[in-house]
Amino acid sequence: xxxxxAKAAVVSAAVVSADGTRIAFEESxxxxxxxxxxxxxxxxxxxxxxxxxxxxHFTVINYDRRGRGASGDGExxxxxxxxxxIAALIEHAGGSASxxxxxxxAVLALRAAASGLSVERLALHEPPFSVDAGxxxxxxxxxxxxxxxxxxxxxxxxxxxxxxxxxxxxGLLVGSMRLMPGVWSTLKGLAHTLPYDIxxxxxxxxxxxxxxxxxxxxxxxxxxxxxxxxxxxxxxxARAVTEVLPDARHEVLPGLNHGAVVMAPKKLAPPLVAFLxxx
Numbered sequence: 001x002x003x004x005x006a007k008a009a010v011v012s013a014a015v016v017s018a019d020g021t022r023i024a025f026e027e028s029x030x031x032x033x034x035x036x037x038x039x040x041x042x043x044x045x046x047x048x049x050x051x052x053x054x055x056x057h058f059t060v061i062n063y064d065r066r067g068r069g070a071s072g073d074g075e076x077x078x079x080x081x082x083x084x085x086i087a088a089l090i091e092h093a094g095g096s097a098s099x100x101x102x103x104x105x106a107v108l109a110l111r112a113a114a115s116g117l118s119v120e121r122l123a124l125h126e127p128p129f130s131v132d133a134g135x136x137x138x139x140x141x142x143x144x145x146x147x148x149x150x151x152x153x154x155x156x157x158x159x160x161x162x163x164x165x166x167x168x169x170x171g172l173l174v175g176s177m178r179l180m181p182g183v184w185s186t187l188k189g190l191a192h193t194l195p196y197d198i199x200x201x202x203x204x205x206x207x208x209x210x211x212x213x214x215x216x217x218x219x220x221x222x223x224x225x226x227x228x229x230x231x232x233x234x235x236x237x238a239r240a241v242t243e244v245l246p247d248a249r250h251e252v253l254p255g256l257n258h259g260a261v262v263m264a265p266k267k268l269a270p271p272l273v274a275f276l277x278x279x
Contacts, residue, residue, distance in 0.1 A: 015092050017066070018084040024070035025063035025089065029055030032120070033093035034276055035086065036062045037101035037109045039261075040166075040197035041159065041190045043069035047102075050265040050272075057273050061089055061097070065105075067193045079111060079199050086112045096120050098276050102261045103128055104197040110241070111200065113218035121276055122222040124241065125268070126230060126258050128167075130205040131240040135233035137205035138166040143198045155191040156184070162194050166205075167258075168231065212244040222248035223275040225268070227256030234258070 010028045017023050026044060028051060036047045044051075044062045051062040064071035066085055074081055086109075090097045096118040101109030106124035113119040130137035142165060149158040156178075163169045178184045204210065222245050224238040235252065242248040251271060253260070260268045 012070075013092075014070075015085075015088040017081065017088045019074050019081055021066055021074050021081070021085070022072040023063055023066060023085045023088060025061050026051070027059065027061050028052065029058050029060050031058045032276070033090075033097035034058040034060050035089050035093070035097050035099050036060065037086070037099060037105040037112075038063075038065055038068070039101075039103035039105045040162065040194060041187050042105075043190065045069070046262050047265075050261055050269060053265055053269040054272065054276075057277060058098075059093065061093060063089060065108075065193070065196075067196065068190055077196055077199065079108070079196075079202075082108055082196070082200070083112045083115050083117070087117055090117055090119075098122065100125070100272060100276070102126065103258065104200050107204070108200045110215060110218055113220060113222075114215050116217065119218070119220050121278075122218060122220055123225065123272055123275055124222065124238075125225045125261065126227070126234045127224070127237055127241060128201070128205065128234070129210060129237035129240060130207050130233060131209050132233070132236050133207045135207055135236055136168045136231065137207060138198075142166060143195065146194050146198065150192060150194070155188040158191045158194055159184075159187045166198075210240045210244045215241070215244045216246060219246045221275075223271070224248060224250045225271065226250070226252050227258065227260055228252050228254050229257040 010026050014022050014024045043064045051060045054060045067073040098121040099109040100123040102125040106127040113122050146158050163174045224241050226234045226238045238250040242250050
């Protein structure tokens with residue numbers, strides 16, 4: 001096997017989290033460890049291409065968050081359990097690692113870093129905080145609405161409500177996704193995890209500033225990325241993160257939007273390589 005093939009080799013494995021839940025992941029590449037944290041309605045398949053690009057520089061751990069893909073799930077959910085999942089992956093990586101998260105996965109990564117885990121560097125792609133009064137955010141009681149739809153097994157309606165009311169996607173665009181082979185069924189299959197991401201976001205989408213004390217323990221070097229084609233609210237959120245963290249900076253990526261992990265991994269990878277590699 002050539003060195004290039006060795007770098008590209010992907011090994012499937014799992015760790016056991018503190019509550020006994022099995023967390024599945026794929027590991028590839030060599031070098032400093034980087035753990036990829038997925039967004040809402042996503043498993044590790046979303047970051048597969050990005051992982052392959054990063055594997056030429058790092059040991060990449062691309063995992064399924066609990067309740068998704070090949071990972072198990074606990075009897076009851078708490079954000080702390082997901083932080084424990086990341087802790088187990090960091091232990092597997094040798095005791096420390098960098099984190100990259102996108103959307104609500106970025107907020108989960110930030111929470112994990114602020115909890116005191118041994119995180120070397122933290123890269124966040126468009127954490128969907130709502131910090132200004134005019135920024136978009138889900139309506140009051142949205143979490144209860146999603147739970148009611150799921151309790152009635154209306155998974156498709158739950159996905160649609162999340163995309164329109166929490167992500168701000170046009171209804172017509174969401175409707176067109178129903179016609180895409182495999183896409184809608186995959187999203188419906190992950191619908192039961194929507195309350196998890198709503199819990200991760202907590203009260204951070206109400207159009208008020210972030211509370212510094214909650215986030216400032218994340219003192220490691222941090223890069224917050226936003227796309228120039230994304231709504232202004234993401235840039236407002238990025239600036240807010242840099243204001244409450246001790247060592248953070250914000251970079252705007254030309255031509256990218258909120259779907260960059262899936263749609264433009266070749267453009268997203270270079271700034272991640274530069275930052276996570278220590279630049």
